[in-house]
Amino acid sequence: MSLTLALPVHNDARNLRRVLAQAHKLGVFDKVVISDDGSDEPVSRTEVCPPDAWPQNCFTILRTETNKGAGHARNRALEHVTTEHVLFFDADDLLTPDLAALIKTLAGRQFDFCLFRHTDSRCIGWGILGQMPLDEAHWRRAKVQVGALSSINPTQAAALAETTNYPWNKIYRTDFLRENNIYCSETMVHNDIELHWMSFHHGRNILVSDRVGALHFVAPSGQRLTNRKGEERFAVFAPLGRIASALDTENASERLREPFLRFTSGLFDWIRGNIAPHLQKRFDAATRDFLLTYVDMARFSQLSQADPVLARHIVLQLERGRI
Secondary structure, eight states: OOEEEEEEESSOHHHHHHHHHHHHHHTOOSEEEEEEESOSSOOOHHHHSOTTSSOGGGEEEEEESSOOOHHHHHHHHHHTOOSSEEEEOOTTSEEOHHHHHHHHHHTTOOOSEEEEEEEEHHHHHTTOOSOOHHHHHHHHHHTOOSSSOEEOOHHHHHHHTTSOOOSSSEEEEHHHHHHTTOOOOOSSSSTTHHHHHHHHHHOSSEEEEEEEEEEEOOOSSSSSGGGOOSGGGGGGHHHHHHHHHHHHHOGGGHHHHHHHHHHHHHHHHHHHHHSOGGGHHHHHHHHHHHHHHHOOHHHHHHHHHHOHHHHHHHHHHHHHTOO
16 A cells, blocks of 8 residues: 655644654655645755655655645645555644554555544543544444444445544545545635545545544634634635535435535534624625525425424524525
């Protein structure tokens, strides 16, 4: 199994050095692709890479002169991946020894992608080595929480598709992404939603592992993308629309339609609660337009039978969006 570590970075050489030192120590990555997304000081190998870590032809640094976002940076990195598999990761997160064990277990296995568990700084603060409660609930519902590695069926995949839409908790077969034209949205925020859902949409051979392969850091405040409250939040409707259209036109993803709508409705509430107050009415109107476009009467009738709580919540969102 050959594997590339693909890392977008913007003005974070210190953390990039840290994760590259980890990656070298784990000894499971054949190549590394750094995608420098317009850092003020261009990333250099001598600055961030451990000495003698990877041969020159196995370590690539790409540079975009202007900051275009992590989605663009990941897409550009993917263009330069030559190994059979790829793991997207973030420079400010940490790899774990369990990830190395998982990668060794995957050798010789055929799969489109492998989803693995993660933890984050909030959980660590609570003394928990695991995921946030909602993500753990999705894993329990899928009944895959026991066992280091297993294949999942479409019903289980539909449950796990509702987990938090991160790009770095999956090891992808590179050709799976290319053959199905799966990529990140090139927006400053919400760029990982499309990668996540289109992977579940097209994936036919999905593996899951309960190994905790990553430690994700969540900042409660500051300039991280999670904390942005401005106009850029409206960019979410374009990738959500593309996903909804894909799920509407191909029967193979019928099981994903209700989970996607549940995810979307919850995401709209999260954005509304975090966006600047003066933008809320506009966001409510845009939410209403999206729901009216992608939830017709036939689908709403089905939803009312399958999940009446979600159906009622969508009605409230539609009413809130009236001008």
